[in-house]
Amino acid sequence: MIQLYWKNATAEVVGSEHGISQGDLTAISDRLSAAVDAVRSQAEAGQLGYTKLPARTDYRDRALQLTEKYRPGCTDLLVLGIGGSALGNIALQAALNPATYNLQSDRARGGPRLFVLDNVDPALIKDTLDLLGRRLKTTVLNVISKSGETAETASQFMIVRELLRKRLGDDFARHIVATTDANKGTLHDIAAQDGYDTMVVPDDVGGRFSVLSPVGLFSAAMCGIDIKALLDGAREMADACKGPWSANPAGMLAAINYIAMTAKGKPMHVMMPYSNRLYLLADWYRQLWAESLGKAHNKAGAEVFVGPTPIKALGTTDQHSQVQLYREGPNDKLTIFLEVEKHPKDLRVPDVFGEIPGLTYLRKARISKLLNAEKLATEYAMAQSKRPTVTIRFPEINAANVGAFIYLYEYTTSLMGELLDIDPYDQPAVELGKRATFALMGREGYADVARQIKPFTKIDRNYLI
Amino acid sequence: MIQLYWKNATAEVVGSEHGISQGDLTAISDRLSAAVDAVRSQAEAGQLGYTKLPARTDYRDRALQLTEKYRPGCTDLLVLGIGGSALGNIALQAALNPATYNLQSDRARGGPRLFVLDNVDPALIKDTLDLLGRRLKTTVLNVISKSGETAETASQFMIVRELLRKRLGDDFARHIVATTDANKGTLHDIAAQDGYDTMVVPDDVGGRFSVLSPVGLFSAAMCGIDIKALLDGAREMADACKGPWSANPAGMLAAINYIAMTAKGKPMHVMMPYSNRLYLLADWYRQLWAESLGKAHNKAGAEVFVGPTPIKALGTTDQHSQVQLYREGPNDKLTIFLEVEKHPKDLRVPDVFGEIPGLTYLRKARISKLLNAEKLATEYAMAQSKRPTVTIRFPEINAANVGAFIYLYEYTTSLMGELLDIDPYDQPAVELGKRATFALMGREGYADVARQIKPFTKIDRNYLI
Numbered sequence: 070m071i072q073l074y075w076k077n078a079t080a081e082v083v084g085s086e087h088g089i090s091q092g093d094l095t096a097i098s099d100r101l102s103a104a105v106d107a108v109r110s111q112a113e114a115g116q117l118g119y120t121k122l123p124a125r126t127d128y129r130d131r132a133l134q135l136t137e138k139y140r141p142g143c144t145d146l147l148v149l150g151i152g153g154s155a156l157g158n159i160a161l162q163a164a165l166n167p168a169t170y171n172l173q174s175d176r177a178r179g180g181p182r183l184f185v186l187d188n189v190d191p192a193l194i195k196d197t198l199d200l201l202g203r204r205l206k207t208t209v210l211n212v213i214s215k216s217g218e219t220a221e222t223a224s225q226f227m228i229v230r231e232l233l234r235k236r237l238g239d240d241f242a243r244h245i246v247a248t249t250d251a252n253k254g255t256l257h258d259i260a261a262q263d264g265y266d267t268m269v270v271p272d273d274v275g276g277r278f279s280v281l282s283p284v285g286l287f288s289a290a291m292c293g294i295d296i297k298a299l300l301d302g303a304r305e306m307a308d309a310c311k312g313p314w315s316a317n318p319a320g321m322l323a324a325i326n327y328i329a330m331t332a333k334g335k336p337m338h339v340m341m342p343y344s345n346r347l348y349l350l351a352d353w354y355r356q357l358w359a360e361s362l363g364k365a366h367n368k369a370g371a372e373v374f375v376g377p378t379p380i381k382a383l384g385t386t387d388q389h390s391q392v393q394l395y396r397e398g399p400n401d402k403l404t405i406f407l408e409v410e411k412h413p414k415d416l417r418v419p420d421v422f423g424e425i426p427g428l429t430y431l432r433k434a435r436i437s438k439l440l441n442a443e444k445l446a447t448e449y450a451m452a453q454s455k456r457p458t459v460t461i462r463f464p465e466i467n468a469a470n471v472g473a474f475i476y477l478y479e480y481t482t483s484l485m486g487e488l489l490d491i492d493p494y495d496q497p498a499v500e501l502g503k504r505a506t507f508a509l510m511g512r513e514g515y516a517d518v519a520r521q522i523k524p525f526t527k528i529d530r531n532y533l534i
Numbered sequence: 535m536i537q538l539y540w541k542n543a544t545a546e547v548v549g550s551e552h553g554i555s556q557g558d559l560t561a562i563s564d565r566l567s568a569a570v571d572a573v574r575s576q577a578e579a580g581q582l583g584y585t586k587l588p589a590r591t592d593y594r595d596r597a598l599q600l601t602e603k604y605r606p607g608c609t610d611l612l613v614l615g616i617g618g619s620a621l622g623n624i625a626l627q628a629a630l631n632p633a634t635y636n637l638q639s640d641r642a643r644g645g646p647r648l649f650v651l652d653n654v655d656p657a658l659i660k661d662t663l664d665l666l667g668r669r670l671k672t673t674v675l676n677v678i679s680k681s682g683e684t685a686e687t688a689s690q691f692m693i694v695r696e697l698l699r700k701r702l703g704d705d706f707a708r709h710i711v712a713t714t715d716a717n718k719g720t721l722h723d724i725a726a727q728d729g730y731d732t733m734v735v736p737d738d739v740g741g742r743f744s745v746l747s748p749v750g751l752f753s754a755a756m757c758g759i760d761i762k763a764l765l766d767g768a769r770e771m772a773d774a775c776k777g778p779w780s781a782n783p784a785g786m787l788a789a790i791n792y793i794a795m796t797a798k799g800k801p802m803h804v805m806m807p808y809s810n811r812l813y814l815l816a817d818w819y820r821q822l823w824a825e826s827l828g829k830a831h832n833k834a835g836a837e838v839f840v841g842p843t844p845i846k847a848l849g850t851t852d853q854h855s856q857v858q859l860y861r862e863g864p865n866d867k868l869t870i871f872l873e874v875e876k877h878p879k880d881l882r883v884p885d886v887f888g889e890i891p892g893l894t895y896l897r898k899a900r901i902s903k904l905l906n907a908e909k910l911a912t913e914y915a916m917a918q919s920k921r922p923t924v925t926i927r928f929p930e931i932n933a934a935n936v937g938a939f940i941y942l943y944e945y946t947t948s949l950m951g952e953l954l955d956i957d958p959y960d961q962p963a964v965e966l967g968k969r970a971t972f973a974l975m976g977r978e979g980y981a982d983v984a985r986q987i988k989p990f991t992k993i994d995r996n997y998l999i
Binding site: 072073074075076077079151152153155156167168169171172173187188189190191192193194195196197198199200216217218220221223224227228230231255258259276277316317318321336337344345346352355356359360362363364365374375376378380383384385386388389390391392393394395396397398399400401402412413414415416418419421422425426427428429430431432434435436437438439440442443445446447448449450452453454496497498499501502503504505506507508509510511512513521522525526528529531532533534 | 537538539540541542544616617618620621632633634636637638652653654655656657658659660661662663664665681682683685686688689692693695696720723724741742781782783786801802809810811817820821824825827828829830831839840841843845848849850851853854855856857858859860861862863864865866867877878879880881883884886887890891892893894895896897899900901902903904905907908910911912913914915917918919961962963964966967968969970971972973974975976977978987990991993994996997998999
């Protein structure tokens with residue numbers, strides 16, 4: 070299974086100003102134990118819906134059942150969703166299928182192409198729908214929204230449903246699968262009226278914790294990803310996270326992140342996979358970390374304005390972009406490398422250019438060896454500049470390990486919430502923007518917000534240059 | 535042309551603790567003027583190679599000439615490059631061609647598909663080469679490296695050249711265009727020996743400033759991008775940047791960024807386009823900003839450890855991911871929105887679901903209106919939380935405006951270098967990682983580094999969990 074390696078975040082390696090010492094850990098050991106106990110109690114009391122997902126065979130089987138029904142003959146799967154209803158889907162696909170997946174022929178691929186429309190960019194939507202064109206007849210639409218009223222997903226859905234209706238006639242509803250609230254809400258009602266197959270967005274699981282629910286499972290299964298192994302990996306990690314903090318990867322990961330941000334001046338947490346396939350897991354992590362931990366108030370309601378800023382980077386690519394800053398800029402980052410021991414594929418540099426001294430060392434080298442050497446070299450160079458790093462090691466990239474990684478970070482987020490004394494499951498700051506959007510779009514009942522926002526709608530030419 | 539709107543970064547809107555007041559500007563006005571003068575002098579003295587690029591019709595015409603030669607019959611263009619030899623190419627393609635470009639049929643697209651291999655990820659390389667398969671016969675390879683010894687690009691090149699040689703026989707050299715040093719170096723020599731067409735990586739332009747040189751121009755032209763307009767837009771921006779700091783967009787952008795990071799506690803600079811097409815410009819910006827400004831020493835050699843951290847985000851998508859943190863977390867960010875007035879395409883929500891109150895307001899709305907309303911709503915919500923934001927307005931997304939944007943940020947980077955009193959054109963911290971990679975790969979002459987790195991190569995099981 071995946072493992073955490075944290076020696077290069079220690080005072081022993083990068084010095085006590087920037088690295089974690091035994092004393093730092095001892096100082097918060099009681100709080101860490103309390104956090105571990107609190108989260109375990111919440112989980113055991115059934116309050117943390119996401120912790121139940123690895124064992125929800127009913128969700129899994131429903132996703133598999135619908136996959137069996139919809140996959141034959143399906144050339145394209147179009148997912149409408151945003152935030153937690155898109156980032157997990159995209160991350161699973163990127164991690165567990167080739168980067169060229171959508172470019173392969175229908176036959177080579179086996180499953181449908183996958184398009185996740187996670188923005189209301191008009192060019193993106195139009196280009197995608199134009200591309201589908203006549204293939205709409207063999208396209209399955211999976212619309213994901215708990216309420217059905219998220220502006221982005223709702224507007225896309227209105228467009229695509231109408232397009233399908235026009236192209237396919239009464240048959241259109243047989244191309245749509247809705248993932249939504251089990252009992253109520255706008256999308257639930259439309260699905261019932263039109264007669265779509267449905268899956269459940271669990272009541273007790275927030276969007277950013279929902280990838281292992283039907284939200285993430287259906288598109289993954291449709292694209293040939295082994296969702297049983299995904300859930301098994303998550304369950305295995307759940308077991309690994311049951312120990313005392315110092316003996317479980319989530320406890321240690323929370324300890325390191327928390328000490329880095331509070332005691333070592335590291336408010337920025339960089340996730341840097343040395344693998345293109347794992348790169349978009351960093352986008353999923355960005356939402357989980359930012360939306361869960363960026364909070365103005367603690368549990369008692371006092372203003373705190375806390376939260377580390379998650380940043381994504383890619384090795385080796387960002388060695389030629391960000392590492393200059395990471396090594397020589399302010400020492401304000403904790404970097405988490407993701408490393409793959411056995412890559413999904415490999416190839417060897419041929420034995421050519423033997424007469425060119427500067428290239429000799431590359432002859433016959435495996436590319437995976439070069440990639441992992443660059444990671445180690447960067448880790449070493451960072452340590453020489455007293456920059457702490459942690460590595461999460463993937464023995465290989467498979468569904469089980471990705472499931473384990475997801476669960477590891479979800480559970481770590483819960484622990485971080487306890488340590489920071491904030492609620493990691495709400496997102497109050499998102500509301501005002503939503504209401505302001507309603508006001509600007511003329512939705513009824515938002516006239517007061519519309520008045521407040523009015524000054525912002527006019528460009529003040531004194532500040533235009 | 536593109537314009538900067540900075541009212542929502544002012545003290546008037548977000549308060550004087552976080553916003554920029556007239557006093558803040560006055561306090562550094564002399565330094566800003568000195569920076570503007572210094573950079574102008576350097577440019578006039580011919581020391582800033584990138585400032586000459588918009589007028590280099592020779593580079594442009596060479597790229598166009600080779601495009602005319604290679605584009606007919608070319609189905610796929612494979613670019614090998616990393617860092618400054620890839621990020622600009624990728625950004626131009628994403629900005630000025632549809633997201634679905636590579637998925638379109640050869641006929642619909644007109645030009646070749648574009649693949650930029652900017653990493654030594656074995657799965658990425660293998661998957662891409664497998665995908666090309668028989669199309670290698672109609673593939674053009676553009677290898678970009680000044681020296682030819684960048685490990686990533688060199689190893690890829692050795693692989694792909696050999697593959698082409700095997701598949702195409704003696705004809706292989708007619709599929710390769712090398713962009714490299716004009717007179718010397720490993721790639722220059724190989725190109726001469728094998729007989730490739732070549733273009734120049736200018737001597738006086740660093741990688742991250744090279745997108746408007748042949749490095750970026752050839753792949754753009756091959757994919758149908760109007761590189762004349764691109765350069766014209768850059769030249770127009772160069773003219774706009776000639777005024778005193780308060781009357782030119784680069785001067786004002788530098789002033790805002792500098793004050794935000796030094797006087798307002800904002801070391802993180804978030805670039806957040808409300809447009810998928812402009813999203814990858816943020817990756818190009820990340821390199822420019824981080825590698826230029828993240829420096830341990832000032833010009834006099836004293837330790838300073840400065841540099842803002844560039845972060846990329848995407849509207850509206852990241853409203854559902856990062857904005858919770860941006861509004862409620864520590865007030866440590868300056869956000870730069872990119873806004874598009876007229877999107878490349880548009881579509882309208884149909885007049886459906888009239889009976890559902892929660893969706894009524896979306897009926898008949900243009901998607902572009904919704905997207906831009908969400909941007910304004912976020913700007914408003916950020917202001918309510920005293921978070922400063924700046925907007926760069928694109929009247930539309932075209933080559934001229936993208937060229938202007940590129941030049942704006944390059945020139946702003948030069949000004950920031952002056953203000954921070956560091957050299958924005960070097961990257962000393964990248965060297966150690968390169969040398970460590972050589973050592974780990976067994977390159978001759980690096981035995982001493984190999985000895986130093988040895989302890990890092992062994993996993994210490996006490997820190998593995």
